[in-house]
Amino acid sequence: MTAIAQLFSQLYTKTMVLLAILLLELVLLIRYFKSDAQTITPTQYLKLIEEKNPTIRFTRRLKPPENTDQCRVCLSEFEEGEKVRNLKCKHTFHKDCLDKWLQQCLATCPLCRNKVLPDKVVARYRRLQNQVENDGNHDQIMILVSALRGENQIS
Ligand SMILES: [Zn+2]
Numbered sequence: 001m002t003a004i005a006q007l008f009s010q011l012y013t014k015t016m017v018l019l020a021i022l023l024l025e026l027v028l029l030i031r032y033f034k035s036d037a038q039t040i041t042p043t044q045y046l047k048l049i050e051e052k053n054p055t056i057r058f059t060r061r062l063k064p065p066e067n068t069d070q071c072r073v074c075l076s077e078f079e080e081g082e083k084v085r086n087l088k089c090k091h092t093f094h095k096d097c098l099d100k101w102l103q104q105c106l107a108t109c110p111l112c113r114n115k116v117l118p119d120k121v122v123a124r125y126r127r128l129q130n131q132v133e134n135d136g137n138h139d140q141i142m143i144l145v146s147a148l149r150g151e152n153q154i155s
């Protein structure tokens with residue numbers, strides 16, 4: 001009787017481990033599809049920046065009085081005809097400098113911290129960035145899954 005009881009208990013443990021693995025894989029699959037639909041790629045992100053703050057050519061005549069002659073990201077002076085973006089807060093930066101800043105740092109004006117893009121957009125963009133960074137995390141889960149599987153085979 002005890003032998004049968006042991007067999008059942010072993011069978012029960014195996015089934016539970018298997019169910020746990022299946023559940024974990026399901027969660028990963030759902031997370032993958034869900035996050036994919038809610039993220040913004042760097043190209044889409046740049047397109048949104050362009051829509052909100054179109055690239056213009058710098059001319060000394062158009063320079064608003066609030067601006068200095070410098071791009072405060074790279075600290076070099078604007079040259080006539082350079083590609084710049086004029087933000088809503090009236091601060092002007094080189095197009096390339098600002099785009100790099102917005103992608104790597106915060107989606108705010110480097111000078112006055114005024115929001116350049118809506119929070120929702122930024123969150124969706126950051127989600128993709130986090131996913132790339134969390135790839136190691138995903139690997140760890142997969143190691144856990146294979147470890148559980150290995151254990152299952154030994155017992
Ligand atoms: Zn610059």
Ligand SMILES: [Zn+2]
Binds near residue numbers: 089090110112113
């Ligand atoms: Zn500003």
